[in-house]
Amino acid sequence: MAQWIKACNIDDLQPDSGVCALVAGRQVAIFYMPKESTVYALSNYDPFGKANVLSRGLIGDIKGQPVVASPLYKQHFNLQTGVCLEDESVKIPAYAIRIENGSVQVSIPE
Amino acid sequence: MSKEQTLVVIGNGMVGQNFLASLVESPAKDDYKIVTFCEEPRAAYDRVHLSAFFTGKSAEDLSLVEPGFFEQHGITLHIGDKAAKIDRHSKTVTSQNGVTIRYDKLVLATGSYPFVPPVPGHDRMNCLVYRTIEDLEAMAAAAKTGKVGVVVGGGLLGLEAAKALKDLGLQTHVVEFAPRLMAVQLDEAGGSMLRRKIEDLGVTVHTGKNTSVITDGEHCVNKMCFVDGEELETDIVLFSAGIRPRDDIARDCGLDVGPRGGIVINNQCLTSDPDIYAIGECALWNGMIYGLVAPGYAMARTVVADLTGNEASFTGADMSTKLKLMGVDVASIGDAHAKTQGALVYTYQNGASEVYKRLVVSQDKKQLLGAVLVGDASGYGTLLQYCLNGIELPENPDALILPPRSDESVGLGPDALPMSAQICSCYDVTKGAVCQAIEAGCTTIGALKSETKASTGCGGCAALLKSVLNSELAKQGFEVNTDICEHFPFTRQDLFNLIRVEEIKTFDVLLERHGKGRGCEICKPAVGSILASYWNDYVLKTEHLGLQDTNDTFLANMQKDGTYSVVPRITGGEISPDMLIALGQVGKKYKLYTKITGGQRVDLFGARVDQLPHIWKELIDAGFESGHAYGKSLRTVKSCVGSTWCRYGVDDSVGLAIELENRYKGLRSPHKIKFAVSGCTRECAEAQGKDVGVIATETGWNLYVCGNGGMKPRHADLFATGLDKATLIKYIDRFLSFYVRTADRLQRTAVWMENMEGGLDYLKSVVIDDKLGLCEQLEQQMQHVIDTYHCEWLTTIEDESKLKRFRHFVNSDQPDDNVVFIEERGQIRPADEEERKHFKMVEVA
Numbered sequence A: 001m002a003q004w005i006k007a008c009n010i011d012d013l014q015p016d017s018g019v020c021a022l023v024a025g026r027q028v029a030i031f032y033m034p035k036e037s038t039v040y041a042l043s044n045y046d047p048f049g050k051a052n053v054l055s056r057g058l059i060g061d062i063k064g065q066p067v068v069a070s071p072l073y074k075q076h077f078n079l080q081t082g083v084c085l086e087d088e089s090v091k092i093p094a095y096a097i098r099i100e101n102g103s104v105q106v107s108i109p110e
Numbered sequence B: 001m002s003k004e005q006t007l008v009v010i011g012n013g014m015v016g017q018n019f020l021a022s023l024v025e026s027p028a029k030d031d032y033k034i035v036t037f038c039e040e041p042r043a044a045y046d047r048v049h050l051s052a053f054f055t056g057k058s059a060e061d062l063s064l065v066e067p068g069f070f071e072q073h074g075i076t077l078h079i080g081d082k083a084a085k086i087d088r089h090s091k092t093v094t095s096q097n098g099v100t101i102r103y104d105k106l107v108l109a110t111g112s113y114p115f116v117p118p119v120p121g122h123d124r125m126n127c128l129v130y131r132t133i134e135d136l137e138a139m140a141a142a143a144k145t146g147k148v149g150v151v152v153g154g155g156l157l158g159l160e161a162a163k164a165l166k167d168l169g170l171q172t173h174v175v176e177f178a179p180r181l182m183a184v185q186l187d188e189a190g191g192s193m194l195r196r197k198i199e200d201l202g203v204t205v206h207t208g209k210n211t212s213v214i215t216d217g218e219h220c221v222n223k224m225c226f227v228d229g230e231e232l233e234t235d236i237v238l239f240s241a242g243i244r245p246r247d248d249i250a251r252d253c254g255l256d257v258g259p260r261g262g263i264v265i266n267n268q269c270l271t272s273d274p275d276i277y278a279i280g281e282c283a284l285w286n287g288m289i290y291g292l293v294a295p296g297y298a299m300a301r302t303v304v305a306d307l308t309g310n311e312a313s314f315t316g317a318d319m320s321t322k323l324k325l326m327g328v329d330v331a332s333i334g335d336a337h338a339k340t341q342g343a344l345v346y347t348y349q350n351g352a353s354e355v356y357k358r359l360v361v362s363q364d365k366k367q368l369l370g371a372v373l374v375g376d377a378s379g380y381g382t383l384l385q386y387c388l389n390g391i392e393l394p395e396n397p398d399a400l401i402l403p404p405r406s407d408e409s410v411g412l413g414p415d416a417l418p419m420s421a422q423i424c425s426c427y428d429v430t431k432g433a434v435c436q437a438i439e440a441g442c443t444t445i446g447a448l449k450s451e452t453k454a455s456t457g458c459g460g461c462a463a464l465l466k467s468v469l470n471s472e473l474a475k476q477g478f479e480v481n482t483d484i485c486e487h488f489p490f491t492r493q494d495l496f497n498l499i500r501v502e503e504i505k506t507f508d509v510l511l512e513r514h515g516k517g518r519g520c521e522i523c524k525p526a527v528g529s530i531l532a533s534y535w536n537d538y539v540l541k542t543e544h545l546g547l548q549d550t551n552d553t554f555l556a557n558m559q560k561d562g563t564y565s566v567v568p569r570i571t572g573g574e575i576s577p578d579m580l581i582a583l584g585q586v587g588k589k590y591k592l593y594t595k596i597t598g599g600q601r602v603d604l605f606g607a608r609v610d611q612l613p614h615i616w617k618e619l620i621d622a623g624f625e626s627g628h629a630y631g632k633s634l635r636t637v638k639s640c641v642g643s644t645w646c647r648y649g650v651d652d653s654v655g656l657a658i659e660l661e662n663r664y665k666g667l668r669s670p671h672k673i674k675f676a677v678s679g680c681t682r683e684c685a686e687a688q689g690k691d692v693g694v695i696a697t698e699t700g701w702n703l704y705v706c707g708n709g710g711m712k713p714r715h716a717d718l719f720a721t722g723l724d725k726a727t728l729i730k731y732i733d734r735f736l737s738f739y740v741r742t743a744d745r746l747q748r749t750a751v752w753m754e755n756m757e758g759g760l761d762y763l764k765s766v767v768i769d770d771k772l773g774l775c776e777q778l779e780q781q782m783q784h785v786i787d788t789y790h791c792e793w794l795t796t797i798e799d800e801s802k803l804k805r806f807r808h809f810v811n812s813d814q815p816d817d818n819v820v821f822i823e824e825r826g827q828i829r830p831a832d833e834e835e836r837k838h839f840k841m842v843e844v845a
């Protein structure tokens, strides 16, 4: 079963932006939208640019879907599902994430 | 029928190629095996834009042949092989290289050659003509060692050639036999206005001059002696005294030619032999040779139609022309000389602004017969349409050439044109065809161009095409959507005004008041940039951080592997040995790949995000500050050595470059801005390729604006001359502030200015004459940015809370194991994908 693993504290997050945490050996990009009290977690690896950079992309929404734009070549990834908007055959891992008493926790599938 | 017949085309010039291109689009292509002879060493190229060869266009750029054209359509091209003989009995063509082809149909498209008056000495060294790429190469070679150039002939082509000589840096003269310039197109007054304007540009004009002999010069290679006893020394003599049809091959095989040359054709473009056509400049129709491409293209279409079995005829062509000759607008329409019986003439002459206009109208004042425009040809499109479509003139025809006294517009809106009106004469595209394409979904100029070909020839119809497009779109209820993105129903310019007028200081407030959703990677950086341009807050302030584009968020340029590059400012490219050593030491300590940039500074690559603050701490301690290589902001002010050291320097270009760079550093703008300052007209700093360029002259600084390199290089425009430093800086302040206020996102100054109604002149009126009454505000806007400048890197390393972000992982000090370097030429580089798999374990720095 997947387990909740603590990634960092809430004040390690960047409002309306992203950070990267090392969780169970994986690079996880964590995005924080404080106005909506939402956090999202995706893999930090950009499959187009082939580099660990997604946490440094700009976030926002496109037609109502929350997205991050890759800082390298600007493809959009849905923050909830990891599906690439420009090429739906590309999907990056999206992780369940929650905040418990100021602790940011990610669930990594086995 | 399957290609049983053979069609031979002699000449692969502009018209020959246009013929082939229309032929392969027609059903007739299935009937013929096509063979073409091309005398020149390359297939057809754009002779109309030949002069662009001197401004950097290569022979390839000028090519008119789509890649693979001949192969794809099975056309045999004999390149560099001249057709030498036609045998009409055996119906064969034999070439100089000995190829003999039997033809069923033959098309002559041999063009013309420049006429060289048979004065003694016309074949001396450096006596040249202006027709082919080889001619231009010869000119460029001769100009290398020469100082003076003379063009013989003050017609259209002669003046274009004079410009080329001038641009090659020669002292330039034009010698014309007639009493005025462009005698064919212009009347007396128009010619003398043009002459004044051209002389203002530094070209000496001699009219009414007849050359008797060309001999050895004393100071130059050649000396021209005139019948009136005067002499002119020159290194280069360029003949541009008219063209003569190349009809030899037709003459030799017994086809009818005109008394003064030209292959006689009928309305189907057939010669006196029913299997031989002639088209383009070699053809003589109704006693006329047409020295323009559009009539040649019309002939080509006629022949294609004839071969297809459709009815078509060539019935003459309009010879109206509009050009920019050495920056002077000149246009001539229809019966410019008022030769029509009973014609009435209106003229308007403005000596102050050097504008001359003349209208020729019919006796009943209802029809426009012709027009001449010098100095301001903006009315050309409207007048031409009146003339070609027989549209009835307004009650006072002179209103068409008088400057508007009120707001009423006398221009002919595109709506007034009939559907049959020709919009593009090069490709014979009617308004009807354009409207049809728009209805079919071509809603941009680009789409219209590729669908209809309109405006892809000489480009003269671009403005008209655009106005038809806009009016059709408006009619169809299309609103051209200029919203920046789905979150704000505004343009960047609107957003700038909202922020300024409502004194908005954050994205959130703007979004709440005027937008919807969360924003995106388009509007966020655009708004971030506007806020920074106007308020000049620290860009990494918490409320601005999420707005910044990739590079700005870490104040460095992200590289392909997620590492960063570091570019400290080196103002004007000036750097002391100690500073250089300090840079070297930092590069060495952090094992950074080090490179001199194209902008006269040093780039250090391969820094991990966690290393950036450490590197910057050391650089700042050594006296460096941010170079803003990551921002849409001022990049560099490039300089040349200038008067301090250079023996030619007229003023201190390095000093001014440093002053300008320090003044505008940190200014956030719609796109990056580059400057350069040269110390004399040799222009070693390439200032004419920059958004803002300054060149020292004996009378002060010359200011150039709106140039750039990059994807679509553009030569900057001369904006003001002979300025003292204070005025220069004032103009630049205003220019930049106006750009920052009104440009689109990611629009460089060149595109901004080109899209501005009124273009350069309008920009001058705003910046120099304060037409909008904005100058004081613009200067204040700039002064605020200058007064609040701070080095972003200094602010960052002094703020503990900001440094927290400079880690790869928020919860670990480990570096990113996907970053792997390989050594090459003694420095590091990112490993490629294969290498990364092998070396993943290697530790660096």
Ligand code: SRM
Residues within 6 Å of the ligand: B557, B558, B559, B565, B567, B595, B596, B597, B598, B599, B600, B601, B602, B603, B629, B635, B636, B672, B674, B689, B690, B707, B708, B709, B710, B711, B712, B748
């Ligand atoms: C480093 C440098 C290449 C070099 O090693 O020489 C460079 C590097 C980049 N250039 Fe450049 N350009 C560099 C000089 C130029 C020049 C030459 C010049 O400035 O005289 C030009 C043409 C001149 C011009 O801009 O008018 C140039 C035209 C471009 C363009 C095309 C701009 C255009 O209007 O078409 C881009 C793309 C863009 O900005 O959208 C670009 C974009 C880039 C980017 C930012 C691409 C990117 O997003 O990664 C590169 C950043 C590399 C980095 O991390 O530092 N770079 N780039 C040069 C830095 C100069 C400096 O000291 O700041």
Ligand SMILES: Cc1cc2nc3c(=O)[nH]c(=O)nc-3n(C[C@H](O)[C@H](O)[C@H](O)COP(=O)(O)OP(=O)(O)OC[C@H]3O[C@@H](n4cnc5c(N)ncnc54)[C@H](O)[C@@H]3O)c2cc1C
Residues within 6 Å of the ligand: B010, B011, B012, B013, B014, B015, B016, B017, B037, B038, B039, B040, B047, B048, B049, B050, B051, B081, B082, B083, B084, B109, B110, B111, B112, B130, B131, B132, B157, B160, B246, B249, B279, B280, B281, B282, B290, B291, B292, B293, B294, B296, B458
């Ligand atoms: C500098 C310059 C600027 C111009 N500007 C304009 C302008 O702004 N607007 C405008 O409308 N027109 C302009 N023109 C004129 C325009 O270029 C010509 O009208 C056009 O090129 C005519 O096309 P053509 O095919 O008839 O002749 P060309 O383009 O001259 O082509 C004829 C070709 O046939 C070849 N040839 C000749 N004899 C033989 C043979 N026996 N065998 C094989 N090949 C042969 C020649 O080498 C040549 O390549 C300009 C011309 C020049 C030189």
Ligand code: SF4
Residues within 6 Å of the ligand: none
């Ligand atoms: S030319 Fe292209 S590859 Fe070279 S530095 Fe500029 S942007 Fe990068």
Ligand code: FES
Residues within 6 Å of the ligand: B423, B424, B425, B426, B427, B454, B455, B456, B457, B458, B459, B460, B461, B462
């Ligand atoms: S008129 Fe020459 S391109 Fe349209």
